[in-house]
Amino acid sequence: MSGSTRAMTALIRARDRAAIARAVSMAERGDAEVRQLLEMLAGDPRRAYRIGITGPPGSGKSTLTMQLIRQLRGAKQSLGVIAVDPSSPFSGGALLGDRVRMSDVAADEDVFIRSMAARGALGGLAPAIADAADIFDAAGFDCVLIESVGVGQNELDIARATDTVLVVLTPESGDDVQVTKAGIMEIADIFVLNKDDRPGGDVIHAALGEMIDLQRQSRLVDSWAIPIVRTVAQEGSGVETLCAAIFEHRAFQERTHALAARRSRRTLERVKRLVQSRLEHELWSEERLHRLERELASEAASQQSAHGIAEQLFADFWQRRGPESS
Amino acid sequence: MSGSTRAMTALIRARDRAAIARAVSMAERGDAEVRQLLEMLAGDPRRAYRIGITGPPGSGKSTLTMQLIRQLRGAKQSLGVIAVDPSSPFSGGALLGDRVRMSDVAADEDVFIRSMAARGALGGLAPAIADAADIFDAAGFDCVLIESVGVGQNELDIARATDTVLVVLTPESGDDVQVTKAGIMEIADIFVLNKDDRPGGDVIHAALGEMIDLQRQSRLVDSWAIPIVRTVAQEGSGVETLCAAIFEHRAFQERTHALAARRSRRTLERVKRLVQSRLEHELWSEERLHRLERELASEAASQQSAHGIAEQLFADFWQRRGPESS
Numbered sequence: 001m002s003g004s005t006r007a008m009t010a011l012i013r014a015r016d017r018a019a020i021a022r023a024v025s026m027a028e029r030g031d032a033e034v035r036q037l038l039e040m041l042a043g044d045p046r047r048a049y050r051i052g053i054t055g056p057p058g059s060g061k062s063t064l065t066m067q068l069i070r071q072l073r074g075a076k077q078s079l080g081v082i083a084v085d086p087s088s089p090f091s092g093g094a095l096l097g098d099r100v101r102m103s104d105v106a107a108d109e110d111v112f113i114r115s116m117a118a119r120g121a122l123g124g125l126a127p128a129i130a131d132a133a134d135i136f137d138a139a140g141f142d143c144v145l146i147e148s149v150g151v152g153q154n155e156l157d158i159a160r161a162t163d164t165v166l167v168v169l170t171p172e173s174g175d176d177v178q179v180t181k182a183g184i185m186e187i188a189d190i191f192v193l194n195k196d197d198r199p200g201g202d203v204i205h206a207a208l209g210e211m212i213d214l215q216r217q218s219r220l221v222d223s224w225a226i227p228i229v230r231t232v233a234q235e236g237s238g239v240e241t242l243c244a245a246i247f248e249h250r251a252f253q254e255r256t257h258a259l260a261a262r263r264s265r266r267t268l269e270r271v272k273r274l275v276q277s278r279l280e281h282e283l284w285s286e287e288r289l290h291r292l293e294r295e296l297a298s299e300a301a302s303q304q305s306a307h308g309i310a311e312q313l314f315a316d317f318w319q320r321r322g323p324e325s326s
Numbered sequence: 327m328s329g330s331t332r333a334m335t336a337l338i339r340a341r342d343r344a345a346i347a348r349a350v351s352m353a354e355r356g357d358a359e360v361r362q363l364l365e366m367l368a369g370d371p372r373r374a375y376r377i378g379i380t381g382p383p384g385s386g387k388s389t390l391t392m393q394l395i396r397q398l399r400g401a402k403q404s405l406g407v408i409a410v411d412p413s414s415p416f417s418g419g420a421l422l423g424d425r426v427r428m429s430d431v432a433a434d435e436d437v438f439i440r441s442m443a444a445r446g447a448l449g450g451l452a453p454a455i456a457d458a459a460d461i462f463d464a465a466g467f468d469c470v471l472i473e474s475v476g477v478g479q480n481e482l483d484i485a486r487a488t489d490t491v492l493v494v495l496t497p498e499s500g501d502d503v504q505v506t507k508a509g510i511m512e513i514a515d516i517f518v519l520n521k522d523d524r525p526g527g528d529v530i531h532a533a534l535g536e537m538i539d540l541q542r543q544s545r546l547v548d549s550w551a552i553p554i555v556r557t558v559a560q561e562g563s564g565v566e567t568l569c570a571a572i573f574e575h576r577a578f579q580e581r582t583h584a585l586a587a588r589r590s591r592r593t594l595e596r597v598k599r600l601v602q603s604r605l606e607h608e609l610w611s612e613e614r615l616h617r618l619e620r621e622l623a624s625e626a627a628s629q630q631s632a633h634g635i636a637e638q639l640f641a642d643f644w645q646r647r648g649p650e651s652s
Contacts, residue, residue, distance in 0.1 A: 303368055
């Protein structure tokens with residue numbers, strides 16, 4: 001096992017596509033072997049810059065991602081791409097009449113595209129995304145793009161996993177901006193106003209600008225000024241400007257040491273999540289869950305508060321002080 | 327301590343307003359004493375029917391709640407009310423020009439209204455709401471109303487805490503329905519189409535009806551048919567019908583034993599959350615968090631994967647097998 005894992009690290013470092021694909025699949029399934037693999041790869045220098053692309057369904061994230069890939073390839077960046085969007089053409093969804101062709105990039109040796117299915121569990125994909133990004137990192141890609149539809153928890157997951165977050169909106173998303181104001185402002189490093197050939201762009205541009213100004217007033221003087229980049233991804237217009245904005249944000253974060261802080265906060269949160277899920281796994285063994293269900297169904301339970309039952313369960317777990325099998 | 331707690335249980339059972347207020351404040355702060363209190367009250371018969379009222383900001387939830395209070399009082403129901411909405415008039419927000427007067431109900435001995443502030447922590451209010459509802463229950467109220475603005479996690483919290491969930495929409499919320507479709511369908515037992523004197527009501531009514539039909543096709547034959555009740559809360563119109571729908575949903579759930587199942591699922595989830603938060607509390611002591619931060623900042627950390635660091639932390643916690651102080 002350890003021998004084949006070692007062989008795999010060598011293949012990943014050599015950017016062997018089959019090995020990368022296998023490792024990402026392991027990460028997606030949450031295999032224990034992926035831990036060993038990442039531990040062995042941990043000493044490698046980490047170079048990949050991680051870019052998140054999120055926004056409501058229908059905002060054109062996939063087309064934009066495809067254009068970004070082209071633009072970044074033009075800038076000689078090698079790329080690992082993770083698409084979490086279930087409707088993404090990367091994951092089999094069709095973009096009818098799309099002028100941007102998937103096949104353009106699929107043949108490129110310096111681009112590795114991988115779709116991931118959002119699993120049932122809340123925040124279930126976050127660990128797998130982080131692991132996959134680490135694998136791309138070890139393979140020596142310059143950038144990792146993570147595209148995910150911005151619904152609920154997903155949005156935050158993307159923000160936590162990346163160095164620059166693009167929030168993609170369209171002239172039609174006026175109402176959404178109102179509703180999700182707080183959440184969006186928290187995670188956006190760059191706003192992309194896509195499908196800007198449609199009417200209504202100026203209105204939402206003005207609304208976003210106002211939000212950004214308000215936000216800035218409550219921040220430090222030298223904070224990042226969130227730009228709004230207007231694009232028509234289908235035509236490719238604005239994508240060059242968007243790329244420049246990404247590089248600018250990277251340079252800004254490097255200059256102000258915000259990047260190092262962001263990355264160590266990221267690792268802290270990730271470690272916390274990993275420890276917690278290990279604990280939860282130990283705690284909610286099938287046996288213990290069944291016992292709890294039986295207890296709650298019993299007469300005695302009706303005489304006890306939820307706190308009392310929880311306290312007993314906790315004490316029981318605590319006193320065993322080890323896995324149930326020991 | 328235990329003596330005064332015992333005295334408090336007697337006062338709560340006698341529906342002493344000061345004692346109830348004190349107990350709910352304890353629940354809000356997460357005081358340890360509240361656990362003791364609820365344990366002592368746990369043997370009491372639980373009669374209160376719990377009704378959740380949620381929906382987007384501006385849908386008129388507070389006015390509707392006020393009207394529901396009146397209507398339920400007319401049906402001789404005593405009421406405990408929890409308002410989690412930060413803009414709610416119950417929590418100090420003003421309803422200018424509102425025809426429904428807070429003072430109407432404030433003087434009523436059989437109504438106890440309490441606002442609660444949503445705390446910072448994710449899902450931070452859920453345990454406090456559950457505790458407060460238990461306190462109202464012990465005080466012998468017939469119904470507990472929980473009003474909360476439907477944003478993100480809040481919505482689910484309300485659904486988990488109650489027996490009937492009202493989702494309040496307005497003719498203006500057409501786009502929201504599209505966006506939050508799945509989430510709304512999951513939690514709504516009754517749709518309230520409020521502000522129905524405004525244009526656009528028929529459109530959203532039709533859209534909701536379609537969603538409900540689709541949903542029903544994928545469910546059991548004898549599942550609950552989600553009604554859509556059209557109201558103008560400001561005028562009080564439709565509120566009687568809404569009340570009837572709530573009682574009907576209650577009767578349906580009692581007839582099909584769905585209520586008992588819903589409540590025991592609720593207790594199960596609550597116990598799980600309580601045990602988990604106890605564990606997290608033990609795990610993330612300030613000392614351990616600081617140690618982790620120091621570790622991550624060190625040279626050695628850059629040679630380790632997040633998994634490796636998490637594994638060490640977990641093993642350390644596991645081997646101590648008890649609180650750090652022991």
